Structures are given as structure tokens and as C-alpha cells.
Amino acid sequence: MKKLLALVLTMIMVLSMASFAVAEGTTTVTWWVFPTFGQPDGAAPGTYERTIADAFEAKFPNIKVEIETIDFQNGPDKLISAIEGGTAPDVLFDAPGRIIEYGKNGKLVSLDDLFTDEFKADVASEDLLGACSDGTTYWMYPISSSPFFMSLNKDKFESSGAIEFVNLEGDRTWSTEDFLKALDKLNEAGELGGSVYCGGQGGDQGTRAFVANLYGARIANEAKDSYTIGSDEGVKALGLIKELVDAGKLEAGTDIVAGDEIKLYVQGILPYSICWGTSAAANNPTDFEKISVPFPSDDSVPELEYLVNGFCVFNNNDDARANAAKELIKFICDDEEFGPKNVLATGAFPVRTSFGNLYEGNPEYELLSAFTKYYGPYYNTMDGFANMRFEWWNMLQSILVGTKDIPTAVADYTTNSNAAFAK
């Protein structure tokens, strides 16, 4: 028995040493992915990412990539637990909101060395570069970007007569006045209005863009050192929304979040969505024809919110892993074959102008491409952004259920958000 035990232990030792010998010289990086890439033929999450990783491993045989898929519901909490527990991934594919927060808190590796002059010159706009930095350090390496906009149910707008007030020409910009007339038509036809969803944080960029555009308010000032929806324009817009909700022309979405709003729109219950984007369009096919439009604004010149997809590298106190992680993200974003292919898989526009027009002959994307000139200031990297988001949907709830009057709700929001900024 003792001999058998000794034999087993010896074998375990030999095998361990052998595997160590194989592993020696190989760096393993872990890559956590939110479901941002589209999957081929409805395959399981992570399938497309695996093909990228396989191609990368073929090119860099000394680097092994392990992929873990996370979802938008539980992923952020899982990330925080991993970061604080010392088990953060090496690479994360996400957006600036969270990434810049991690960077500011010293959890990431600086990506300044990836932002070469060639890359900076190739990126479509200064704002896109600004979205990747906290002002001093680049924390996110961007791959693609796309605007958030509204999507209208063409059938409902046509049958109610509301289509008369929708601009279907050019960039399809429209005024607040026309939007209100369209709401009247929908209401007269017995249709519901759109929902001002505020049951939680998810997709809150939609309600922020909707509120801010109505009368030309700004969520943050030019200097990006103050949250400013408490302006006259902002208060006026919130007052209008409350009036429309009370009149039954808009839905008080205190019990739904963006995902629910999109679902209700796709099901044909709501006549339009204010949380639409290329990703929503790709993942939510509809039985009706859709019309993409920018948000209505008083001067018909909207300021749109936009998504920037990019990668960050966590600081796991291992230079070899950090360098391998950087190689991986350069491959994903810049590889001649996989770079453009990966941009297409995000359903968004490349940040690199050298990739050219990837959606040649696609009229919808040509329209969306025109929307990019209406990109507003990118404030998602401001200090206290996470706190401001919490204050935002709670402010909307207070106004819509009437627990606070508008000036009080806005004052509380502004005070708390700016206090978080100053912390």
C-alpha cells in the first residue's frame, strides 16, 4: 500500500514538473468580455471572442488567452469583487464610464504607450481620444463608437398621422415643437406615449439625452467640472415631461429600466424607444419597420450621447502579463484582418479613420454616420459620474411620482452630484 502511495505521489510530482516545463515561457492572460461583440448565428456568448483569441494565439504562440464571459446585470459586481479580491482579469472589454473610474483609482495599467502619434492622428475625433483618458493618462484603448438615438415604429406613426411631424429628409433632425405635435397625434389615436424609464440605472443615457435636448440643456458644463441640468432649460424640460406624463402623453416609467423599454417597443406596445443604438438594433429584431431619428431639440440641432467600445489592462503586478495583455488588445483593435472584422462585430463605427467606410451601401449606417457630427461633450469620465447616475434616475422618479416638486428634486440632484464630483 505504501509503495503504491509512493508511486502515485512520484507520478504526480513528475507530471507537475512536466507541465511546468511546458508552461514555462508561456504567459496566460485572462480576458473578461461583456456581450458587446455579436455572435455568429446566435452562438453562445464568447464564441466570437474565442476565434479572435485563437488567431492571436497562432500569431503569438507564447501567449495563451483565457476568456470569461460576463453579463451587464451581474458583471459589474463580479468585477468589483475580483478587483478588491486581487483576482482581476488582465483585459476587459467595456466602455469609458467604468474603465476610467478604475483607472483613476489606480487599478489599471497606463496605456499611454499605445497612443502613438500615428494612432492619435488616425482617430476620428479629439472627443473620442478624450473619452479614453482621465485628462492625464490613457486608460482605455478604443476600437469602435456609435451614437444613441431614437427609433420610431413606422406603422404606429403612420396610422396615427404622427409621421407628418417627423423629418425623413437629410439627417432627420426635428424640433421639440414637432415632437409635441407627434405626441398629440399618437395620443388622439389612442396610442401610448414613449416611456421616461427610470426604474434603475441601466440605459440612463437615453433619458439624459431626451431631457437635455428638449430645450438645449446640458448634463455637464463645458469645463466638465459641474453637473448642470439645474439650468433654466433643464428645469423647463423636466416640467414639460411632468406635464406630458400627467396628460397621458408620456409614460412614467418608474417601474422599468432601459431593457424593459426596448422590449416594450419591440413588442409594439410603445410607439418609440429613446434608448436605441446599433447594438439594440442588432439584438432586437422587430416585426415592424423602424425609423431612426436623433433626439428632438428646440433648435433642431441635437447633441447626442454616444458609446465608445474599448479595452483596458488591469494592474496585476505582473509586467509579463500586462505586456501580453497590451499585445492582445493591439491585435484586436489594429490587426489588418481582425481589426475591421472586430469593429463590424460590435456593430459600431471604427474609431480609426484608416479603416474607411465599413458599411458601404448600407443606408441605415450612412444615416447613423451622419449622426456622429451631433456628438455632444463626453462627460462620462467626470469625477462622481457613478454617483450622478444614481441621483439622475432617482430625481426622475421623485418628479414623476410627485414626492418632490421639480425645483427641489433638481436642487437635490445638483447638490449631491456636484458634492460627489468634489469628493
Add this chain to the structure above:
Amino acid sequence: MSTNIFAREHKIQAQQTRVSYYFLLPALLFFVVFVALPMGMGVYTSFFKYTMSEFKFIGIDNYLNLFKDEIFVRSVKNTLIIVVGSVPIVTIFSLWLATIIYNMNSFSRSFFRAVYYLPVVTGSVAVVVVWKWIFDRYYGILNFVLQGLGIINKNVAWLGQVDTAIWCILTILLTTSVGQPIVLYVASLGNIDRSLTEAAEVDGATSFQVFWRIKWPTIMPTTLYVVVITTINSFQCFALIQLLTNGGPAFSTSTVMFYLYHNAFKLFEYGYANAMGVVLAILIGVFSALQFKVMGNKIDY
């Protein structure tokens, strides 16, 4: 001679005690590593400004700030409403149902025990999805039924209104909380000495007297357990809130656990969140101690 026997007995006893501790050691190790140590760290870090990038001693500032924080105070009130609302109802309702189920034949008894226990073993996400559909404003069955009965004339956003959201949470909490008490009460009722109840009935005791004088005191240990566990679970109500209302609308369903989670995982205020955890633990401790004090005296083991 007697001294020798005494010494030997003492030695054997000490040896047995030592062996018992060895057996306890693995469980104790787990308890220390996964319960006692995190609890201790939670209390310790509650005295620090502890965020993603900061760890600075600030004394009792987190605790002082808690009581200036309107949302926290609101969350404590909501938590107390949930506890005070759910504990008596869960206890009375489950005892009533258990009494009915206990008097059924064995097949029906097993069937109903399984039915009421089902929500306990079903994942909270699945339970919440079903309830969310029931309460849905646009296609929920509750609105459909109530409109059919002529009780309401337009769809109601049950989870989106201040005066209804907390009651929806309470309702769901009740359905997920009664399963275990029912099973325990059915078992406990089975342990009552039949000769006592039969003797009382022969002596002319009414059903109420039999219940109040004989059954109730006998099942008191079970009642104490049910009350304490339901209280603790109600204080820790979190998943329902997170999945259904996010504490809204206007903080009307925010609980201490939910607000704690929000501060820790959304705002990265770990020290502040830990201070909330300590306050919650104290509240649970006080409530449980009171329950033991009030009900424990009536228990005759």
C-alpha cells in the same frame, strides 16, 4: 484507590474533550475564515474612509454620517416595515396552514408541503421573474384580473408607485417565507403527545382550549425558531428589491441591505457600507434578543 479512579476518569474525559475539539476543528476553521474574520474586518473597516483608492482612519465618522443620510434613515424605516409586516403574518399564516395540512391524509400532506416549499427551493431570480410578470403594468395578469372584475378601470404600475411598491415586495416575501415554517410546524404538530389532547377533549376542553393550553406551549420552540429566522431573513431582504424595484420609486422600497450593496458595489464606499452592515447586525441582534427574552421564558423544554 478512589483518587486513582478519579484521576483516570478525569484523564479519559480530557482525552475525549480533546478528540471532540479535533472533530470540531475543520468546521471551526471554516467558521473563523469565512464568518468570524470577515465580520471582524467589517467592523474594523467601518472606522475607515475605505474606497477603491483610500484607506484612512476616520473614527466614528461613518456612523455619524449614517444618521445624517436621509436615504439610510428611509431604508431603516422601510426595513422595519418589512420586518414588522412580515414576521407576524408569516408566523400566523404558516401555523394556520400547517394545522390544516397536518389533519390531511399523508398524500395530501406531502403534496401541500411540497407546494408551499417550492418557492423556497426555487431560485430567487426565477421567483422574481414570475412576480414581475404578474405585477407588470402593460401585460401583467394582476391588472388583467382586476380589470376583469371591475375593481380597477386602467392599468396600474404596481411596482412604480410609492403607495403600492412596498406591499408588492411584502407579498412576494410572504410567499417565499412561509414554506419552511409550514414544514416545521407540520413536523412539530406531529410531536404533540396525543394522549394529552385526547384527555383534554374527554374532560370537555374546547378546540380553542386544546390549542391554547396544550398545542401552543408544545410548539413554542418551533415558533421561537420561526420568528427569529423570519426576522433575520426580513432584515436581510435584498434580492427582491434589487431585481424588482432597485429601491424605488423614490426610495420607497430601499432597505438597509440594498443601500449597503449600492454603496459598496456602485459607489465603492466600502467603509460606509460596512458601517451600515454593523448597524444592521446590531438591529438584528437586538430584535433577536428581545424575541428570545419574551418568548424564551415561555418555553419548557
